[in-house]
Amino acid sequence: MFLxxxxxxxxxxVRTKDLIIWLMVFPIVLGTFFKIAFGSVYNKTEKFSAIPxxxxxxxxxxxxxxxxxxxxxxxxxxxKVTYADRAKAEELLDSGDIEGIISSADKLGLTVKQxxxxxxMLKSFVEQYTLREKIAMDAIQTSPEKAQEIISSLMxxxxxxxxxxxxxxxxxxxxxxxxxxxxxxxAMFGCMTGMHVTMQNQANLSALGARNxxxxxxxxxxxxxxxxxxxxxxxxxxxxCVTFLAFVLKVDFGDRLPLxxxxxxxxxxxxxxxxxxxxxxxxxxxxxxxxxLMSASMLxxxxxxxxVGDLKGTIAQKAPWFNNINPAAxxxxxxxxxxIDEDYTRFITKLITMAVITVVFIMLGFIISRRKxxxxx
Amino acid sequence: xxxxxxxxxxxxxxxxxxxxxxxxxxxxxEGEVFGLLGPNGSGKTTTINxxxxxxxxxxxxxxxxxxxxxxxxxxxxxxxxxxMQNVAVFEELTxxxxxxxxxxxxxxxxxxxxxxxxxxxxxxxxxxxxxFYPKKLSGGLxxxxxxxxxxxxxxxxxILDEPTVAVDPQxxxxxxxxxxxxxxxxxxxxxTSHYMEEVEQICTRIAIMDKGRKVAEGTKxxxxxxxxxxETITIEILELPDDIRRExxxxxxxYDVRFEDSKxxxxxxxxxxxxxxxxxxxxxxxxxxxxxxxxxxxxxxVFLEITGKALRDKED
Numbered sequence: 001m002f003l004x005x006x007x008x009x010x011x012x013x014v015r016t017k018d019l020i021i022w023l024m025v026f027p028i029v030l031g032t033f034f035k036i037a038f039g040s041v042y043n044k045t046e047k048f049s050a051i052p053x054x055x056x057x058x059x060x061x062x063x064x065x066x067x068x069x070x071x072x073x074x075x076x077x078x079x080k081v082t083y084a085d086r087a088k089a090e091e092l093l094d095s096g097d098i099e100g101i102i103s104s105a106d107k108l109g110l111t112v113k114q115x116x117x118x119x120x121m122l123k124s125f126v127e128q129y130t131l132r133e134k135i136a137m138d139a140i141q142t143s144p145e146k147a148q149e150i151i152s153s154l155m156x157x158x159x160x161x162x163x164x165x166x167x168x169x170x171x172x173x174x175x176x177x178x179x180x181x182x183x184x185x186x187a188m189f190g191c192m193t194g195m196h197v198t199m200q201n202q203a204n205l206s207a208l209g210a211r212n213x214x215x216x217x218x219x220x221x222x223x224x225x226x227x228x229x230x231x232x233x234x235x236x237x238x239x240x241c242v243t244f245l246a247f248v249l250k251v252d253f254g255d256r257l258p259l260x261x262x263x264x265x266x267x268x269x270x271x272x273x274x275x276x277x278x279x280x281x282x283x284x285x286x287x288x289x290x291x292x293l294m295s296a297s298m299l300x301x302x303x304x305x306x307x308v309g310d311l312k313g314t315i316a317q318k319a320p321w322f323n324n325i326n327p328a329a330x331x332x333x334x335x336x337x338x339x340i341d342e343d344y345t346r347f348i349t350k351l352i353t354m355a356v357i358t359v360v361f362i363m364l365g366f367i368i369s370r371r372k373x374x375x376x377x
Numbered sequence: 378x379x380x381x382x383x384x385x386x387x388x389x390x391x392x393x394x395x396x397x398x399x400x401x402x403x404x405x406x407e408g409e410v411f412g413l414l415g416p417n418g419s420g421k422t423t424t425i426n427x428x429x430x431x432x433x434x435x436x437x438x439x440x441x442x443x444x445x446x447x448x449x450x451x452x453x454x455x456x457x458x459x460x461m462q463n464v465a466v467f468e469e470l471t472x473x474x475x476x477x478x479x480x481x482x483x484x485x486x487x488x489x490x491x492x493x494x495x496x497x498x499x500x501x502x503x504x505x506x507x508x509f510y511p512k513k514l515s516g517g518l519x520x521x522x523x524x525x526x527x528x529x530x531x532x533x534x535x536i537l538d539e540p541t542v543a544v545d546p547q548x549x550x551x552x553x554x555x556x557x558x559x560x561x562x563x564x565x566x567x568x569t570s571h572y573m574e575e576v577e578q579i580c581t582r583i584a585i586m587d588k589g590r591k592v593a594e595g596t597k598x599x600x601x602x603x604x605x606x607x608e609t610i611t612i613e614i615l616e617l618p619d620d621i622r623r624e625x626x627x628x629x630x631x632y633d634v635r636f637e638d639s640k641x642x643x644x645x646x647x648x649x650x651x652x653x654x655x656x657x658x659x660x661x662x663x664x665x666x667x668x669x670x671x672x673x674x675x676x677x678x679v680f681l682e683i684t685g686k687a688l689r690d691k692e693d
Binding site: 004005011012016203206207208210211212213214215216217218374 | 467
């Protein structure tokens with residue numbers, strides 16, 4: 001009986017267009033949109049690290065050449081240098097092959113054709129070099145014995161003035177949070193499949209529910225089979241979602257991708273149980289329940305900062321307990337912990353919280369649904 | 378002596394201040410096609426829902442197959458087939474899959490189930506539609522699928538709650554013939570409707586309900602004998618002078634004369650040659666008239682006389 005109901009629950013689920021749209025098409029479309037929107041920023045970042053530039057050496061400047069060689073040999077060079085004479089350099093600038101011309105004479109000069117981020121960075125580089133060169137020259141004159149040390153120090157500062165040190169090997173980039181939020185939102189959409197379970201098993205909610213209640217199949221068995229089917233469907237959707245983001249869109253989840261999967265799966269199961277609970281609590285039509293459920297999950301997502309980033313922080317200050325029971329906040333927090341924390345303590349705590357919330361929702365749903373007779377049908 | 382398949386005793390169901398079932402009692406014998414007839418809101422569906430233990434009721438007892446019916450009476454439920462008023466099928470499963478799903482809740486043996494599903498498909502005439510999804514079916518075919526889902530497991534008691542609502546005449550006839558065939562094959566049938574013609578056509582015994590009460594019960598002939606009317610004569614006529622109307626009212630066995638919308642309607646109770654006597658009066662006064670027809674009493678007349686109102690709304 002259990003397997004028979006489970007088989008048809010799965011068949012019914014994979015053919016339900018609404019579920020497929022919200023659980024599969026929606027994350028693919030929105031994830032692709034995010035990738036297109038934020039991908040250009042990533043690409044520009046790569047370009048910033050290797051800005052094509054021509055250097056015209058009007059007088060020989062070995063120190064400057066050494067700095068340029070140092071920059072180009074770095075792991076992530078931000079300049080791609082072409083040495084050329086003035087005419088060739090201007091030709092390259094006109095053709096757009098380079099972003100600017102640095103002329104090396106008594107002092108450095110910069111020629112650009114247009115304004116932009118690359119040009120601003122070149123200007124900043126030239127200004128920094130000029131400033132540091134002056135500091136070095138002054139230091140050599142005042143303390144010649146420390147000249148080498150000072151030059152080394154200044155050079156390293158020029159090549160990498162500021163380095164962000166992450167606590168983990170994850171990707172702490174702010175853009176990755178959008179993809180984590182997307183996964184959390186898909187997990188919450190699992191509530192729709194959870195609601196379907198109650199709709200088709202309670203006689204006072206649908207004709208199907210009435211027919212199922214007339215059958216000799218025990219209610220516990222039918223609900224458990226339907227819930228299992230919903231969990232399986234939701235799990236597959238979460239797996240596909242994370243896999244699509246990681247391997248098709250090449251979203252960088254760092255070295256903790258394997259842990260993103262269990263968090264996403266548990267989040268999805270919690271979403272299903274949330275829908276099962278909300279679906280059980282009152283005698284409303286399917287349309288009304290769908291509207292209530294979508295509104296509730298959107299509100300919880302909103303309060304967890306999935307739409308407005310700083311709202312979760314505000315709630316954390318005013319009512320910190322709420323973030324611990326808000327399913328959407330718990331899901332997004334688990335990803336946040338995974339990304340930021342070095343150890344797994346908070347991440348595991350979040351997983352346990354999700355499991356507890358899931359169990360509570362399912363138990364409450366069962367208690368409400370186990371009614372054998374209804375006041376009205 | 379025939380066994381009672383269903384026994385309802387003094388059932389009371391209230392929705393707040395509204396009494397939906399008012400000390401309603403009923404006994405249905407094995408092999409009957411029992412009709413529950415009544416207007417919308419009379420309590421037919423509430424009776425069925427209480428019978429199936431879907432609804433909690435305030436007072437009374439319900440027994441099916443001699444056992445008290447409760448929500449966990451799975452042994453009783455196994456022998457009942459239910460066809461609800463609203464079509465209850467999965468939109469995303471095909472005709473075959475829907476029938477197989479519901480049949481599988483009753484029959485676990487796969488081979489037996491497959492045979493039952495095939496027989497149900499054949500029974501409702503959906504052989505050419507087994508791979509169709511419900512949304513591709515017409516209203517009539519959808520109703521047939523609804524019925525197949527309820528009877529595939531070959532139940533001993535079949536409960537049909539207004540199964541022909543919004544069904545075309547061809548499908549309706551097929552459904553009614555099917556119900557009679559199920560009965561011939563040994564099933565006891567409870568059939569609720571507000572279509573008196575259907576109930577008259579297929580039911581061996583009928584209970585008429587109004588405002589949650591049983592107002593009459595018996596075979597259709599027994600019910601018709603309960604009322605005064607034995608014949609209704611209708612004559613299309615343009616005008617009816619008062620003196621002629623008085624003369625017709627005075628004829629033997631005539632107990633009611635109405636003239637409305639150019640129709641003279643005469644109700645008679647007993648007697649023979651009532652039509653001849655009425656036509657004699659009209660011819661004697663040289664009044665021209667159009668179509669003339671007489672009708673035997675219907676269940677609507679029974680309901681009208683017992684409750685003082687028509688069984689169906691005019692739009693029905």
